Amino acid sequence: MVYPLNYRRPAHAARAPSSHGSITGTEKPKSIDDSLKSGSSGMSHGIPDALSFDRIISGGTCPPCTTRDFMNYLKYIELSAENLQFFLWFRSYTKRFNDFPNNEKALSPEWHSNSDTDAPTRAKCSNLEAAAIFKGTDFANDSRTSEAEKTNPFFTPPQTPNSDLRRESGESMDSYEASIVSGLRTDHVQRTTNAFESAGLKWKPLSVQPYREETSRIISIYIAEGGSRELNLSSKERNALLHALQNTTHPSAFRQVIATVEWSLRCQAHPNFIRWTICNGNRPRVIFARGLGIGGIVGGFIAALLITFSGAVRAWRVLSLIGFMIGISTLIAAWKGMCVVLHGMHHRHLRPWELFASDDEPAGSIDIKSDSYESLVCIGSSNSYEDEPWVAKYEKRNIVRKVFDREVWIQEPALRQIQDTIFLQAILGATVISFIIVGIFCAVPSGNYY
Template identity: 75%
Template sequence: MVYSLNYRRPSRVSRASSRDSINGNEKQNSIDESVKSSSSGMSHGIPEALSFDRIISGGTCPPCTTRDFMNYLKYIELAAENLQFYLWFRSYAKRFNELPENERALSPEWFHEHESETPIRPKRVSPETAAIFKGTDFANEPKVVDAEKNNPFFTPPRTPNSDGKREGGESIDSYAASMTSGGKADHTLRATGAFESAGLKWKPLSVQPYREEVTRIISIYIADGGARQLNLSSKERTNLLHALQNTTHPSAFRGVATTVEWSLRCQAHPNFIRWTICNGNRPRVIFARGLGIAGIIGGFVAAIVLTLSSAGRAWRVISAIGFLIGISTLIAAWKGMCVVLHGMHHRHLRPWELFTSDDEPTAFDLKTDSYDSLESHASSNSYEDEPWIAKYDKRNIVRKIFDREVWIQEPALRQIQDTIFLQAIAGAFIMTIVIVGVFCAVPHGNFF
């Protein structure tokens, strides 16, 4: 079974700055449209069986699993932090919503209006909870307006808290230094630096659920120089830190989560499917293109020789064999496919797959394809020092062309490749008829 012959593989989506020109509402609309179109069938060359949600939920087979998507983002797109953060946020939102009501009440939902100068107050809470929120945007206390401070020429006096100290005289540095177990101090210091660079004063409410985990996430994904720093605009970063300054509710991540999901759905996912359709590595594809050109040249040589000879016109049809094989091979190779590998429904192993073993440690959960453990976020996405790079570079070109192969398990991907192969055959057949017809119309040369 194949798809329609007018099928077009996903177009390459550039990772240019077009993301910055789209606001949050447009990104959310694009996400909703992507979800709706992917559930209704073929969407931009991607079948429902290979949709983003299907891959993330673990409903696909190699080479289209979440692990393969992660490897593509890490080694090809160099943007694995987006999927890592997205998987963590899904897990975090689920765990937060499963908390008891009294614990969730400590971290109220964050609304976009809280980012304005006149924040909307949440509903009335108990005195104990109100004491916890004292000094934050959620405090139910009247805002006192000082007429002198409204005077642009008035300089307020230096207060005890203006030197970076928390309430009670405890400095933020001393608070960070107190978190010494498991590298907590380093994460806290980096998170504090992120708040200071955004012009915010951090007063961490340690009683809020998952406050320590959020601090580490800020250190890894938000702070400058983080191990997996997200590519966020200054406004997105400041709004996120402002929200996390007051609450650990998943809604605080709403803006950043939308940006990350939009990048994954509308940019990374189509590029991943387009890349996965290629069943051979670059040396093999270039070799296949060379074979296609050689076949076409062979067809032209045979057609010219038979035309210049005294042989009958019917003999010139023999050149169609070279044209058909050469053109079909060239069309398939132009789309990243090797027809020989496709005949067996095989693909080359990726360079990072060639030198891995099942007993090697990995931060990725082999059973659930997720990053639920916060410890898995400690390492960076840099791979320049991984041993497979040096080993793969030592391989000669012939060995790379005939690298190890593996069977393609995903049925939807095989269907796409079957469709592209039939398109290559159909295109080659039409072009062959035209070329051979022209040669058959030429009179005999009778040169030999």
């Protein structure tokens, strides 16, 4: 089964140099809605519904179109993996926040960005609600606090560092510090404080609010200038988010930023990922296929010229059709990034980072759908990969080995259908062009030169 013969693979969507691009903040949600509506109709801009963004993110696709493959593409090809990492974190964060009891969620009221003048009122209301909740507890009465501090439920009394993180993660303090916090806390607190100061705000860690420590880490990694995985945000978007997070940790505080990130993923990264995935060979193999295509065409011309210049009957000139058919079809497929030899077996080349994956932890072994991964995807160093071992190893491979790299079967049915369609288009296009060329040669009188 193939798609309609007028199918066209997704056009390359250029990345905006900054968030100040031609599309405005109000147009981004509309673009996302249009993407959702068109995606549910079966085919959207060369992307079938089986390979839609939501289906990939939800884990409904097979290699090489999984969420892990999407993440690798953004990290190694587009160099923008932070968008998907932040998107996955936010999805997990929203789910975990909504699972909180109402009395804890009341500590972080919903944020309305169009009413900044009401921020003091909202803060006062939330303080009163929190005071009622913590009345009679150590938060409201602690011998180590001043009288003014006792009336402020958002004042954090002295306690074991990161006790709120330990509660959120469900881990013991020893294991948590050993894995993440011990090397990041001091650094991320300083970066978070600097981010608020640069926006003209004062950072007040309100640890009684749910996930205050986690949002602090997110600010230092994704929002603060110079963060290890800094998002491509405008200063207006960054300042608006910091202003919101100064008052609440409710997921609605990220509304504007997540719209920018989701628009980038849906309207730019996702189409480019599908276009790139259609290519079943690496660049050396595609160039080699193009060379074979040109060689086939040249061979067809040589055969047609020799037969035409000879005294053979015109019917023999049809033999040149074989060279034209093979050469033109191979060239058309290679022009779209496909090798017809690999396609004949529905194979693809392993990506460079897949070639050197260790046997005990192969690429894609982490379950990207699990909440544990989504909650930890925000943790770690930058997305730079220049120091990864496979980079040097792949550069040392000679060109012949790259052309004939290891192959693997394509598991995703929708991707195989797209490639079948492109291959059929190449065959039909080559047939039409070849018959025209051979027809021209057949119309030329015999040369009778030998």
